[in-house]
Amino acid sequence: MALFTQNAQSSASRQKQRPRQRVEESSERTLVSPLMLKRPAGRVIYWTVFALLLVSTLITFGPLYWMFSSALKPSIEIFQDPPTFWPLHPAWNNYATAWNVLQYPLYFGNTLILAAGAVVLQLLVSATAAFALSKLRPAGKGIIQFFFFSTLMVPPVVYLIPQFVNISDLPLIHVSLINNWAGVWLPEAASALNILILKSFFDTIPTELTDAARLDGANGWQIFSRIILPLSRPALAVVTIFTVVASWKDFLWPLLVLSNPDLQSLSVAIYHEAGINSNYPLPFNYLMAGLVLASIPPILLFLLFQRQIIRGINLTGLKG
């Protein structure tokens, strides 16, 4: 067990400096040598770069701050010129208004359901396929792998419209999934990237282990659910988080599929409620408050799962 988690975390732990591991400390040596940093000139340059980086974080923190502060401004103050840096009279009830106008509980709930369904379905579809390709290796594995992985070359937007036609009248069974959460879940369940990530992780689990289980009389399902899945928690966590984030960020497809306001996700609902091209657009202070409400969950998610997300990027980015 220890072997596998270590194996899986090796890329992530490289990011963290563990004092007890001398070897990793030496790999902390980068472009600039430690000696250079000790010289006065080196220090000046180092701290200058540090300060420059700090200033450049304003490029991302600035707009975010502006979103939070605009959300607190009363309707008159938000259009004041020059604008106030911090609202003179913070209007906390903007959030209450946005909460009501956006029907936050309803759409937050819908977004959660969409994300949860995506996770369940994607894990089920990708993990079973990855297990079969990695450990069961049935005849014709090469062709099947090509069938999955060549879809990496086809971005979903190029078959956006036929997919819409497909969803509104499924072949053979003639069922429409328009205004049905399944219409969002099913197309995104076809994720070759997930299969690739999970398969390459399953490949690191020694075959001796599955062979031993088979000798003890375990069948395929037992090997999958009792050995492979418990050992693959780090990879499953990565896939789960990425699925949740992707589902939370998804906009165009849910916009097309979910025209019924009761089923829409937060992103789609915000787009409709903002009414940017209509005669009665939502006032900017309420809109900003709504945006803050919609960004808090993903920001919290990132703060909580930073390590897994970075590990996931290492897994997907380098393998890519």
Place this chain on the structure above:
Amino acid sequence: MRLSSSSPSSLSSQEQSRLPQDALAGRQALRKAHLFFQRNLGGYLFLLPALVIFALFVWYPVVLGFIMSFQIVDMINPAVWVGWANYRHVFSDPLFGIAWRNTLAFTGYALLFGYFVPIVLALLINEMRHGKGLFRLAFYLPVMLPPIVTAFLWLWLYNADSGLLNALLHLVHLPGALWLENQGTALPALVVVATWGAAGSTMLIYLAALQGVPASLYEAAEIDGSNLWQRIWHVTLPTIRPIMLLMLVLQIIATMQVFTEPFVITDGGPNNATMTVLLLIYNYTFKNADFGEASALGVLLFLVLAVFALIYMRMTRRAMEGD
């Protein structure tokens, strides 16, 4: 286990003397098929959900797209075969050239803004002995935001009267601008939005790649008397070059699919200055109810992206073989 495998073979050797040759061959074929199933059935069962999903929700719509591009489809009447008419209409649409020019310009600007910035940021952050986590967080945070939030936020920042951007310009006594209402600035303004929302993830990938540069190489280069620039040029960049090429292709593929920013922020305007290919596909479908023309344009987009996707495949294969 051993018993069961040895008994049928001993049985068949007994039978071999009695049975005619062709019946024996038939039995053997049957046993082979039985063994094949026994060995593979589990695997196929595990693959079944993915096979069904991929067939129904990737391959079928891909094929359907090619078919629909030769048909008139409006979702009400039955589809009618029209040959190349959709393609002719799409090509003769004055928006066709505009949309492609804008999409390519968007991709070009996006590379200009978004290709080197993450590399430089990653190089600098990787050298930091303090605050690495903070920088990573700061530059990655926008990636987590839903694109709709990013789009509306920047719509407000670009606001001509009381947006942050013009306010800052007024602060240093520079004239503001109608960023989104001006044909010349609207597209670059959208590129800034898209880059702001995506650069962080590219940066993290480079940071991960930089961790893979062996420290011994730097030490060896230093002993050979190389300076900082020489080490960047001869050690760092060659090591991360495969990733740099990969990201170049990936960024081209991703930015050519631009939709949310022009759709939400400018709705293709002003005067079609931000009309992109995907937005045109959307308009064909949901404004004109012309699914056939939309599919034809989708096929064209597919062909262009496929060129880059093939390059990408070749590169990843080479990278994997290199491992």
